[in-house]
Amino acid sequence: MSKKTIDPYRVLIGNKGHMKIDGIEIAELKNLKIKITPEMKEISLLDSVTKGKIMTNVSGKITFEFNKIYSRFKPAVLECYKYLQPFSFTLEATVYTPDKSGEETIYIGNCWLDGDIDIFELNADADFLTEKFDAEFQIESADFTDVIDDKHEWETKSYKTVSNN
Structure with missing residues (x-):
């Protein structure tokens, strides 16, 4: 059995990324996390002692x-x-990949800011200021527009069922 080695120039680096809001490049990102959280409801399955979830x-x-x-964009x-x-x-x-030969991009069309928003800040003891924001988004408006092709099909049985309708 042969070992496969990973080309370090094809590995995405999580420390380099840019962000655009409404098509305008805001900044080079220091940190970004996009998370989806499903809400599940427990149900009884017909003819089964096992509980299910939807x-x-x-x-x-x-x-x-x-x-x-x-x-x-604060004004x-x-x-x-x-x-x-x-x-x-x-x-x-x-x-991006370190050599910039590959990139992955996510586009989310319907986002809104959530929580407290610092409109103006001053910190005499800081070397530089950072700004952190929380937002929410509509799941249907999110798409990966660029993805590095790994030559595999990632559809599942449930996804094929949904996409065929």
Whole structure:
């Protein structure tokens, strides 16, 4: 049995990525996490002693952080909140291979900021400021637009059933 080695230049690095909000590059990301959480409901299965579960809905959460250069989109956030409107946006984030021969990009079309938002900050003891935000998104508006092809089909039986309708 032969051993396979991994080409280190084809491994995605998680420390280099950019983020766009509404098509405008905001910053080089310091940290990004996009998470989906299913809500499951326990059900009784017919003719079985085993309990089953069904998915009733899914929530999408985003946490992102970058080094502050300027306020960029905060005036728009403030204006929205003055009129009790949520700040909604599209998000595009990309990670790269070290030699930039490959990249993976996710696009999420219906996002909105969630939680507290620091509109202005000053910290005399800091070398530089970072900004961190929480957001939520509509699952149906998320798609991977660039994915490195690994030559495998990743459809499941349930996915094929859903996609054939």
